Amino acid sequence: MNMQLFDTIIAPATPPGKGALAVIRLSGPDTFSSARQCITPQTSWNNLKANRQVLADFYGPDQKLVDRVMVVKFIQPHSFTGEDSLEIYCHGGPFVVQTILDRFLDLGVRLAMPGEFTRRAFMNGKIDLLQAEAIHDLIEAKTKNSLQLSLDQYQGRLSHSLSELTAELREYAALLELELDFSEEDLEFVNREQLLQKMDKIIAPVSSLLDSFEHGKLVNTGINVAIIGKPNVGKSSLLNALLNEDRALVTDLAGTTRDSIRESLDIEGQLYNLIDTAGIRRTKDRLELLGLKKTDQAIDKADLILAVFDQSQPLDTDDRLNLEKISGLTKRVLVVLNKSDQPAQLSADDFDFQSVSVSATQLDGLEDLKKSMITAFQMDYDQSYMILINKPRHRDSLKRTMNHLNHARESLVNQLSAEFIAIDIRAALDAIGELTGHISRDDILNDIFSHYCIGK
Ligand SMILES: Nc1nc2c(ncn2[C@@H]2O[C@H](COP(=O)(O)OP(=O)(O)OP(=O)(O)O)[C@@H](O)[C@H]2O)c(=O)[nH]1
Ligand SMILES: [Mg+2]
Secondary structure, X not given: OOHHXXXXXEEEOOOOOOOOEEEEEEEOOOHHHHHOOOEEEOXXXXXXXXXXXXXXXXXXXXXXXXXXXXXXXXXXXXXXXXXXXXXXXXXXXXXXXXXXXXXXXXXXXXXXXXXXHHHHHHHOOOOOHHHHHHHHHHHHOOOHHHHHHHHHHHOOHHXXXXXXXXXXXXXXXXXXXXXXXXXXXXXOOOOHHHHHHHHHHHHHHHHXXXXXXXXXXXXXHOEEEEEEOOOOOOHHHHHHHHHOOOOOOOOOOXXXXXXXXXXEEEEOOEEEEEEEOOOOOOOXXXXXXXXXXXXXXXXXXXXXXXXXXXXXXXXXXXXXXXXHHHHOXXXXXXXXXXXXXXXXXXXXXXXXXXXXXXXXXXXXXXXXHXXXXXXXXXXXXXXXXXXXXXXXXXXXXXXXXXXXXXXXXXXXXXXOOHHHHHHHHHHHHHHHHHHHOXXXXXXXXXXXXXXXXXXX
16 A cells, blocks of 8 residues: 555544643654644754654744644654654643644645544554454443453454464465366365365354354443333332432332433443333323333343342232233343342242342342343353454354355365355455455445544
């Protein structure tokens, strides 16, 4: 990739608003020539060493001092983008930042588009597409586990394992294609039995990567948990107890919660998106019916259902309605027997589901509940330390890879000619290439980078 294809861009790398410091980033061929016109480093420009932070004065067009800043110069290809780059650490006032930006815009530098720095890093081969996506995830990470997952991907764990798989495949494709060149002589460069064994060895990890999507997605975006049950069993009290704050309204009136309430909770590094719902019962109340519709949507979206019952009361028809609802689901369900501070009329034996006894108001049994929520997904990331994919894009590419690999395998088993096997192996390689970005399509790139903020 010819770097001169790119012009010079600028953007603040820190969020807008007031702060102690702000960082402004420039990248492109005219970085230093434009910076020379407004920045005077304490060491002269000629003595300015790369990758070192140096104090400097920033001047406006009238040669008046705008700010005293720190600068770091990066010389291509030894920078994030792979181009000549400069980072300016100025004082974090919006006016200071805008004045510095305006000065560079006047000097012919262009304001960067969302994700343009990362896109250049990708285009210049500094990172692959999976790593570019990981930078975005890393910044968005809300818990220890999602941070770990994005760091793994940023460090290239997934890319590395894919490149190992493709190296072998590439070799076989080349040998098979060589056979085609010698088809007159009827030569076989690839032992079919060995290739079949190799294919199986490659299909297995691709398939387990595909299987890791559900897990990876949950680590990345959190486990959706719907708290359901008939009115007044203490769903909102349970939400508040888990969050340790008075988030939802609690009253002794049945039908208090109408709208679904969503809050995030970090349990031992895993993100849970808790949704408190309107109590499920037979009703004709229009507002309540609207609430029930939302409850159904929350159940649809949930990965885990906390079905709450008031254990101080025997099961009634509304409880049975809830039981019917959860029995028809193919999702993970935990029964929560609330109000354990009252004499019990229900026990775990009354349910076909795993259950936990709690008191939402006395904050009793919550640790047991959290433990059950964790084990429901066996989310201990350190123990199940494996490579995960976490985006539909990854899954789609790997599905295509899998289809082509299976097809190639079938051709092998049916002793079809090298041509057929090679075509499918090449197609599998292309699908992996799209995943890592070695084969890049503008529409995919635009989709990925447009979600980034300016300056990233
Ligand atoms: N004794 C006791 N009372 C509780 C407990 N949890 C909730 N309550 C009471 O039960 C009543 C209903 O609590 P909510 O949390 O509003 O119940 P809900 O399930 O959200 O009710 P709706 O929003 O109407 O569907 C309130 O008076 C709470 O104080 C508990 O563990 N023990
Ligand atoms: Mg409620």
